[in-house]
Amino acid sequence: xxxxxxxxxxxxxxxxxxxxxxxxxxxxxxxxxxxxxxxxxxxxxxxxxxxxxxxxxxxxxxxxxxxxxxxxxxxxxxxxxxxxxxxxxxxxxxxxxxxxxxxxxxxxxxxxxxxxxxxxxxxxxxxxxxxxxxxxxxxxxxxxxxxxxxxxxxxxxxxxxxxxxxxxxxxxxxxxxxxxxxxxxxxxxxxxxxxxxxxxxxxxxxxxxxxxxxxxxxxxxxxxxxxxxxxxxxxxxxxxxxxxxxxxxxxxxxxxxxxxxxxxxxxxxxxxxxxxxxxxxxxxxxxxxxxxxxxxxxxxxxxxxxxxxxxxxxxxxxxxxxxxxxxxxxxxxxxxxxxxxxxxxxxxxxxxxxxxxxxxxxxxxxxxxxxxxxxxxxxxxxxxxxxxxxxxxxxxxxxxxxxxxxxxxxxxxxxxxxxxxxxxxxxxxxxxxxxxxxxxxxxxxxxxxxxxxxxxxxxxxxxxxxxxxxxxxxxxxx
Amino acid sequence: xxxxxxxxxxxxxxxxxxxxxxxxxxxxxxxxxxxxxxxxxxxxxxxxxxxxxxxxxxxxxxxxxxxxxxxxxxxxxxxxxxxxxxxxxxxxxxxxxxxxxxxxxxxxxxxxxxxxxxxxxxxx
Numbered sequence: 001x002x003x004x005x006x007x008x009x010x011x012x013x014x015x016x017x018x019x020x021x022x023x024x025x026x027x028x029x030x031x032x033x034x035x036x037x038x039x040x041x042x043x044x045x046x047x048x049x050x051x052x053x054x055x056x057x058x059x060x061x062x063x064x065x066x067x068x069x070x071x072x073x074x075x076x077x078x079x080x081x082x083x084x085x086x087x088x089x090x091x092x093x094x095x096x097x098x099x100x101x102x103x104x105x106x107x108x109x110x111x112x113x114x115x116x117x118x119x120x121x122x123x124x125x126x127x128x129x130x131x132x133x134x135x136x137x138x139x140x141x142x143x144x145x146x147x148x149x150x151x152x153x154x155x156x157x158x159x160x161x162x163x164x165x166x167x168x169x170x171x172x173x174x175x176x177x178x179x180x181x182x183x184x185x186x187x188x189x190x191x192x193x194x195x196x197x198x199x200x201x202x203x204x205x206x207x208x209x210x211x212x213x214x215x216x217x218x219x220x221x222x223x224x225x226x227x228x229x230x231x232x233x234x235x236x237x238x239x240x241x242x243x244x245x246x247x248x249x250x251x252x253x254x255x256x257x258x259x260x261x262x263x264x265x266x267x268x269x270x271x272x273x274x275x276x277x278x279x280x281x282x283x284x285x286x287x288x289x290x291x292x293x294x295x296x297x298x299x300x301x302x303x304x305x306x307x308x309x310x311x312x313x314x315x316x317x318x319x320x321x322x323x324x325x326x327x328x329x330x331x332x333x334x335x336x337x338x339x340x341x342x343x344x345x346x347x348x349x350x351x352x353x354x355x356x357x358x359x360x361x362x363x364x365x366x367x368x369x370x371x372x373x374x375x376x377x378x379x380x381x382x383x384x385x386x387x388x389x390x391x392x393x394x395x396x397x398x399x400x401x402x403x404x405x406x407x408x409x410x411x412x413x414x415x416x417x418x419x420x421x422x423x424x425x426x427x428x429x430x431x432x433x434x435x436x437x438x439x440x441x442x443x444x445x446x447x448x449x450x451x452x453x454x455x456x457x458x459x460x461x462x463x464x465x466x467x468x469x470x471x472x473x474x475x476x477x478x
Numbered sequence: 479x480x481x482x483x484x485x486x487x488x489x490x491x492x493x494x495x496x497x498x499x500x501x502x503x504x505x506x507x508x509x510x511x512x513x514x515x516x517x518x519x520x521x522x523x524x525x526x527x528x529x530x531x532x533x534x535x536x537x538x539x540x541x542x543x544x545x546x547x548x549x550x551x552x553x554x555x556x557x558x559x560x561x562x563x564x565x566x567x568x569x570x571x572x573x574x575x576x577x578x579x580x581x582x583x584x585x586x587x588x589x590x591x592x593x594x595x596x597x598x599x600x601x602x
Contacts, residue, residue, distance in 0.1 A: 054488075059488055059491060059561075060561045060579070061491075061561040064561045064562070065561075075566075078562035079532050079562055084532050084561070086489065086510075088488070089487065089489045102535075106534050106535075
């Protein structure tokens with residue numbers, strides 16, 4: 001049974017199981033009530049009847065007032081499709097047996113196939129003992145099986161998240177909000193689920209006027225089979241002097257990491273890959289974090305790459321996400337869904353470090369990027385990631401990534417500045433290129449109004465160019 | 479003293495409404511669903527029934543139908559209240575005034591007074 005919450009059905013291996021009894025646990029404000037209402041209106045639109053029983057939760061009027069702002073809310077479904085009642089007084093006066101009777105009777109009266117019990121913690125507190133509470137849950141399960149309704153019980157986490165009594169139910173979903181410094185984000189975890197292999201681990205979700213949207217953890221949903229082998233087509237940058245350094249080009253669907261300090265030309269070089277793709281009639285995607293689309297297009301036009309027409313034609317796609325509040329799995333979702341939707345063939349992710357900063361847990365980055373590149377290979381999208389190195393000069397090359405560059409990319413390009421003969425020059429080299437020959441020499445490249453031009457190899461008498469501080473092989477500085 | 483029967487399954491709202499109406503000088507009976515309301519009406523006939531719409535056991539529409547079908551209750555005034563869009567309910571149940579939840583106290587008191595005065599006028 002579909003939950004109507006984007007992404008959640010994927011986490012649950014297709015949705016909830018009909019006649020199952022589930023618990024949604026989370027602190028106040030975690031999104032439990034919203035999730036339950038989203039489910040009700042989604043199912044209500046499909047003709048199902050939903051019964052929403054509250055136990056000292058917020059008043060129905062207030063709840064509905066909050067729901068009215070949600071895009072999924074449909075007043076036409078009230079009261080036939082979604083029916084709200086309070087069970088608090090019954091619980092107070094008649095305890096759990098009375099509440100159970102009310103639930104059974106109201107489900108029958110309204111011919112409901114979905115029951116929401118909002119405020120299970122009240123029932124738990126009203127129970128005389130743990131045994132009484134277990135009995136209540138067991139009898140509700142029996143009723144759900146007989147009357148074929150699916151029950152979702154919402155409870156705030158009071159003490160341990162998963163009480164021993166909860167283990168009897170068919171599934172437990174936990175919603176929580178996490179905070180790191182001034183940042184906060186929401187997480188969903190399936191603590192238990194009968195009836196299928198759910199996506200494991202912690203998944204991000206967000207709340208907007210569309211309700212909840214879950215972004216399954218990329219590593220958990222990555223396809224296990226090997227991606228298709230790259231076809232015979234190879235990919236070039238459209239810069240003759242640069243393409244000549246690796247005549248066979250990049251393999252289709254391969255991943256390239258381009259390292260370099262600020263201002264070294266990464267954005268222009270990566271965009272050249274896209275411009276060449278557009279020239280060949282392909283669909284391309286730029287994902288960036290620092291420059292707005294307008295600024296980017298203006299900057300590219302200044303060096304002879306006019307992409308405005310391709311943007312208007314819908315072949316050049318730009319995803320721009322200021323890095324302040326990025327969520328890693330949201331970025332992955334945006335990137336991959338755009339690639340799939342528009343059959344993107346070339347991708348340039350300009351600012352891998354911004355993606356890294358979007359992950360509160362840095363230890364995750366290795367497996368995340370492995371999964372991301374794997375998915376991009378499945379889509380046969382040739383991808384370049386740029387990664388900013390913090391130092392402009394010096395003998396140390398910092399790679400601000402929790403994983404080795406080789407784990408991210410098959411191909412590795414390096415850009416940097418070098419001080420030479422009283423001038424600051426841009427230097428380019430290819431460190432690694434899988435399955436193809438390449439020219440490993442260090443080259444100066446020049447950016448002009450006509451674009452990028454790669455110069456012949458540097459003077460062989462110069463040494464330590466990669467440090468940014470060139471010197472003659474004999475020991476002196478030039 | 480005029481008697482008002484307030485029917486609502488939400489305990490907090492029921493108690494708050496009862497307190498407000500008592501402060502205004504009315505005698506107030508309460509019930510948390512339609513069936514309980516019918517029991518109260520059997521004990522003491524109210525002048526006005528102020529009822530919620532979505533309730534367990536016996537809901538607002540069913541309660542109103544029972545009240546209207548009982549000749550001895552024909553002069554009992556009815557006032558509905560609901561968190562759902564009452565515009566549709568007004569069309570569906572012409573002749574019954576509705577209050578849209580959440581409502582403010584002056585609006586509630588005006589509607590209560592109007593419903594009771596209407597009853598008096600029709601009786602006179």
